[in-house]
Amino acid sequence: MINKKVEKALINQIKLEEQSSRIYMSMASWGEVNGFPGAAKFLYTHSDEERMHMTKLITYLNDKGGYAVLQPLEMPQNKFKNLLDVFEQILKHEEFVTESINKLFEIAFNEKDFTTSQFLQWYIEEQIEEESTFKGILDKFRLAGNQTGGLFHLDKELETLAIADAATGA
Ligand code: OFO
Numbered sequence: 001m002i003n004k005k006v007e008k009a010l011i012n013q014i015k016l017e018e019q020s021s022r023i024y025m026s027m028a029s030w031g032e033v034n035g036f037p038g039a040a041k042f043l044y045t046h047s048d049e050e051r052m053h054m055t056k057l058i059t060y061l062n063d064k065g066g067y068a069v070l071q072p073l074e075m076p077q078n079k080f081k082n083l084l085d086v087f088e089q090i091l092k093h094e095e096f097v098t099e100s101i102n103k104l105f106e107i108a109f110n111e112k113d114f115t116t117s118q119f120l121q122w123y124i125e126e127q128i129e130e131e132s133t134f135k136g137i138l139d140k141f142r143l144a145g146n147q148t149g150g151l152f153h154l155d156k157e158l159e160t161l162a163i164a165d166a167a168t169g170a
Contacts, residue, residue, distance in 0.1 A: 006116055007066040009107045014057045015071040016100055021050035026076035027086050036083055038159030045162040060119055084141050091134040098127040
């Protein structure tokens with residue numbers, strides 16, 4: 001049977017992954033109606049990835065004798081200043097997710113639940129990768145400036161990134 005404290009922390013993380021999926025879905029929808037089809041595609045793919053992160057945690061917890069009870073979610077933001085605003089918010093959100101994963105790891109470790117600590121290694125590495133992806137995208141924004149041509153190319157690049165992500169399941 002899984003430790004109750006660890007179970008509670010895992011349920012909290014499941015909620016955060018589900019909320020992340022909604023946040024990126026909302027951003028994708030905004031991109032789609034605001035002339036950024038590539039960014040929309042990238043964000044839809046990313047929303048799917050978060051759902052996968054959530055499902056992975058649910059099946060792990062249930063498999064270990066716990067019960068992954070889903071929690072109520074908040075309404076995601078649906079208005080953004082521009083595309084840069086969207087990606088700045090994503091990086092901030094991912095930094096928050098990283099903190100949450102680290103705290104979860106700490107709880108599992110302190111409770112001597114080394115199986116869960118080991119399982120969470122995947123999430124720790126995933127967060128390093130995600131933060132680096134979003135920092136890279138923000139660097140490209142800096143290069144593109146606010147010019148329409150630059151943003152058009154960036155949107156195309158995001159579409160290519162979405163296709164690559166979907167292929168690797170990253
Ligand atoms: Fe955005 O990553 Fe989940 O954990």
